[in-house]
Amino acid sequence: MPDATGPDQIFQRALANKEILLPKCNDCGAYHFFPRVLCPHCHGSAISWEPASGKGRVHTTTVVRQKPERGGDYNVCMVELEEGVRMMSRVEGIAPGDVIIDMAVTAFVGEAEGAPAVLFKPVEA
Amino acid sequence: MTNQLRGKSAIVGTGHAGFGEAHGLTAYDVMAQSALAALGDAGLKLPDVDGLFCTMMEDSMPALMAAEYLGIQPRFIDGTMLGGSSFVNYLTSATMALDAGLCDVALIVYGSNQRTASGRLVTASRPPAYEAPYNPRYPISAYAMAAARHMHEYGTTREQLADVAVAARAWARHNPEAFQRGPLTREDVLGARMVGDPLTVRDCCLVTDGGGAIVMVRADRAKDFPKAPVYVLGSAAQSSHRQISQMRDFTVTAARESGKRAFAAAGVSHGDIQAVELYDAFTINTILFLEDLGFCAKGEGGAFVEGGRVAPGGVLPVNTNGGGLSCVHPGMYGIFTVIEAARQIRGDAPGIQLNDIDLALAHGNGGVLSSQVTAILGSQNTL
Numbered sequence: 034m035p036d037a038t039g040p041d042q043i044f045q046r047a048l049a050n051k052e053i054l055l056p057k058c059n060d061c062g063a064y065h066f067f068p069r070v071l072c073p074h075c076h077g078s079a080i081s082w083e084p085a086s087g088k089g090r091v092h093t094t095t096v097v098r099q100k101p102e103r104g105g106d107y108n109v110c111m112v113e114l115e116e117g118v119r120m121m122s123r124v125e126g127i128a129p130g131d132v133i134i135d136m137a138v139t140a141f142v143g144e145a146e147g148a149p150a151v152l153f154k155p156v157e158a
Numbered sequence: 159m160t161n162q163l164r165g166k167s168a169i170v171g172t173g174h175a176g177f178g179e180a181h182g183l184t185a186y187d188v189m190a191q192s193a194l195a196a197l198g199d200a201g202l203k204l205p206d207v208d209g210l211f212c213t214m215m216e217d218s219m220p221a222l223m224a225a226e227y228l229g230i231q232p233r234f235i236d237g238t239m240l241g242g243s244s245f246v247n248y249l250t251s252a253t254m255a256l257d258a259g260l261c262d263v264a265l266i267v268y269g270s271n272q273r274t275a276s277g278r279l280v281t282a283s284r285p286p287a288y289e290a291p292y293n294p295r296y297p298i299s300a301y302a303m304a305a306a307r308h309m310h311e312y313g314t315t316r317e318q319l320a321d322v323a324v325a326a327r328a329w330a331r332h333n334p335e336a337f338q339r340g341p342l343t344r345e346d347v348l349g350a351r352m353v354g355d356p357l358t359v360r361d362c363c364l365v366t367d368g369g370g371a372i373v374m375v376r377a378d379r380a381k382d383f384p385k386a387p388v389y390v391l392g393s394a395a396q397s398s399h400r401q402i403s404q405m406r407d408f409t410v411t412a413a414r415e416s417g418k419r420a421f422a423a424a425g426v427s428h429g430d431i432q433a434v435e436l437y438d439a440f441t442i443n444t445i446l447f448l449e450d451l452g453f454c455a456k457g458e459g460g461a462f463v464e465g466g467r468v469a470p471g472g473v474l475p476v477n478t479n480g481g482g483l484s485c486v487h488p489g490m491y492g493i494f495t496v497i498e499a500a501r502q503i504r505g506d507a508p509g510i511q512l513n514d515i516d517l518a519l520a521h522g523n524g525g526v527l528s529s530q531v532t533a534i535l536g537s538q539n540t541l
């Protein structure tokens with residue numbers, strides 16, 4: 034496979050290397066997510082990639098209820114990163130119902146559906 | 159829609175088919191039965207239809223499939239797919255097409271057999287790439303996260319959410335067309351199976367079969383049909399996102415803008431509206447849309463619906479047929495907000511018929527709070 038050139042390819046390739054990169058607009062300086070070829074804020078097309086700080090807070094959260102024999106309940110949430118963007122993810126390491134809004138979380142690259150994915154864990158008190 | 163289109167088109171026929179369980183029928187069968195019912199209501203026949211406004215939950219070209227099935231060759235088609243709000247949105251495009259002479263008889267139509275075909279929501283959508291790895295359950299996880307945020311910011315309670323479902327059922331109990339007519343209490347809703355916190359299965363719309371259809375003509379000939387015409391006084395749309403992860407404020411929908419412009423186009427105010435028909439896919443929807451459409455302030459929707467205030471005999475009649483929560487929800491509910499609003503104005507609502515209704519509001523929601531379309535309908539007296 035040639036070098037990653039598309040925004041999704043760049044993001045996924047970084048994840049495969051255990052690195053979380055976020056797209057940032059060179060014109061207005063704002064981050065955005067999901068990755069794309071233009072800035073959704075100012076519509077500039079000069080985009081750079083910056084390593085994510087990994088610091089975030091749970092913006093909203095739910096528990097998908099599922100019978101234990103089908104895998105049991107799990108968390109789905111939106112995390113707002115320090116950089117000002119939000120991403121869907123899940124918080125691991127605590128019960129899905131214990132994930133609460135405004136909880137401080139830290140990103141890590143784990144695995145979801147057999148592929149590298151951004152996941153979160155509660156910040157150690 | 160601008161004021162230029164106020165009252166330029168009228169609904170002269172409505173119809174539906176396959177409510178509940180349409181055993182042995184395909185989605186297109188239900189669509190066609192709905193079309194026949196609406197055309198019969200208008201005293202028209204399929205060859206009269208030269209404008210088709212349709213989308214379905216299956217196929218990549220559902221409007222063409224529908225035209226082919228019906229045996230018609232429309233000279234104007236709008237198949238714009240905005241989820242469940244599509245059918246409210248077609249009121250705008252049908253009015254424009256009729257007014258411009260691009261068609262003379264507009265048929266808006268939808269049908270689904272999702273209950274008997276699979277028992278769950280059928281969708282042709284791919285899961286969004288940046289959400290799919292986390293397995294949100296569509297669409298409930300999206301609405302659950304909106305509800306959780308609303309509860310966090312405004313203190314909205316699960317009891318208030320439950321009261322939306324209880325009110326919908328109270329209307330449905332009087333509607334022989336409604337799928338769920340048994341008693342339902344706040345405790346029933348709260349004690350039901352949790353499916354996506356904070357929403358239980360009773361906070362969620364039904365999964366039924368069903369179809370609906372609307373026939374529209376230009377206002378200048380609207381009085382030539384058997385039923386009293388219902389005029390489109392104003393309609394307006396706004397979209398804010400497609401994927402729930404892209405919703406900027408989980409407690410505010412684009413209904414703020416669509417509502418503002420629909421009211422301005424119709425030249426009426428909230429106090430004039432006598433019946434409100436909202437797309438209530440989940441109990442949080444009713445609260446969000448009452449706030450965003452301006453029937454109450456942001457954050458006060460929970461108190462607004464509490465204790466039967468939107469139930470029969472309350473302060474504002476909302477979802478007078480029982481809504482998607484208790485009447486019918488065949489994948490996309492939007493068309494039924496318009497049909498119930500029109501029937502309340504005509505005076506032939508299937509359940510509780512309110513007295514002397516001249517003005518009603520229909521509001522469609524599409525995607526995951528993504529597309530919002532508001533329409534204000536009126537009787538002859540409102541022209």
Ligand SMILES: [Zn+2]
Nearest residue numbers: 058061072075
């Ligand atoms: Zn920018």
